Amino acid sequence: MARLVLREPGDLCVNTESGEHTLTAPEHDAEAQAVLGWLQDHEISHVYTESIRNAVDYVLDGGRTGRFDLLSPEVHPGERASVGAKLEYEVLRSLSLPKAKPLDTVISGVPVDIKATVGSNWAIPSEAHCQLCLCTQIQLKKNRHRTWLVRAHRSWLYRGKGNKDGKRGLAVQARDQWSVPLYDWAPLPVNPLRYLSEEVAQQVLADQPGQEERLLMMFRALEGHVIPRNTLLTVARSHDPTRRAREVKKAAAAEGLTLLCGRDAGAAHGIALRAGEWIAVREDAGNGVLPQTAGSGSG
Template sequence: MRDPSDDGELQVVLGELRKYDLAAGFTEAIRSSIDYVLDGARTGRYNLLSKDVHPGERASVGAKLEYEVQRVFKWKKAKPLDIELAGVPVDLKSTVGDNWAIPTEAHCHLCICTQMRLKDNVHRSWLIRTHTSWLYRGKGNKDGKRGIAVDARNQWGVPLYDWTQLPINPLTLLTESQVDQVFELGRGQEVRLLRLFTYLPKIVIERSVILTVCAGNQDPMRRARAIKEKAAERGILLLCGTWVSDRTVAENHGFTLGPGDWVAIPNESAVQGEAAGADFLF
């Protein structure tokens, strides 16, 4: 074969894959995998690159992603590899590094290879036949897994979608000082949530973010609902997607809220106070 177009099975699988919105589906699957590893509702962690996250945990995102991809696209597990598309066995591989570890059972088979660049918060996937002549020479690691030669990936791999941005966790937008206050030990949930919404105006806050801020505490969503009046006293309109009326108001301000989403819309004086650089130590 001189080109991927000469690979009949690859072309059949490629035709099947074109039926899906791969960029959107992989984005959802990757985000779910990262959220699973971080387990923010129990640990309070929200950044996979944090020193609180062990390198082994970061690597485990790839293992979880295999199952999340199958869930998102409704691809069923099928031997001898991970899935079967249009009757062709396909393996699913991913990495948070620069290469993939291809096991011996997947050599010479088709693989969907996903790369996540965590520092840039982007991802991309290729479809490639992992022929042994295109893998790095040698015995590989102790399990016989071998990486794909860069030249081979560029020549024989078919990009499935361009580099795609992953959603940013709003908590990563906080300054170091603000993080300390939002996660301050000994402070009640309502105080810390009010700080959260004050520091992140006009940004949609998902339910998972609130659970992370209130990790280990009881009924954080009720605490969030309880601060609407306190937020109003500070000149902040706090809207929750649980209520149709709030969703309507949010849409009028240009925000689309899901059932568990929140957004804080400050009035002009509140915006000026934030612009003045005030840290709210309430």
């Protein structure tokens, strides 16, 4: 990566297809302020958390592959990199934004590119040079993410030919000094299967015993953890994992476990569940359910 001596806001941005223009800090960038104003009306941290969760689940394809950890050796580096491409569509869908040229979308009449990385930098394509970009960094080992709005001035991109597509990385100084963080580090939900020992995980995901036996084993091992639908799908490998989960409630009850599903069931026992989420809790003889400390969903 070539050494980059950064020009600062007020200097000229040179060597661009659109010609020389003044470098602008976000507070003096009318288009950036318009986009920020629109984004501030949405729960962006929540939108990105759910979008990343969905993108990761899509890439892992647990219902067919049995995979539940994006850092697993079974996941090709190219698959991990593809999370960013899927994330773009998830964000557009969640925010009801159009897929629109010349970049990825348009917000308040302003073209915006959407970029994400599971590494330390983004690959900014030539068409996005000097344009506004939503740049998301996903740290898989720390289960967290954050997003900035930055105008990717070419003078703030690493020089040279870039990669084979002409993409260039954004200078860290530009990200830190002349961009706008949309939210601080936000936690990513952890797939509860990652809490299992390797031995138990192999048993829960084995072809034998059957679906119901695997689900019961999972609920038993993950008592007190919130289980999202995608985790059920990974274990049951069924088109209707929710029905399969309901079919093990009687067997779980015989072991003193109560299986709860959804908002109403969780609320009745003082446990926060969302639609489609499950939890196994222990019965206390004569005193009802004993809630456990619940973990988060998938990711």
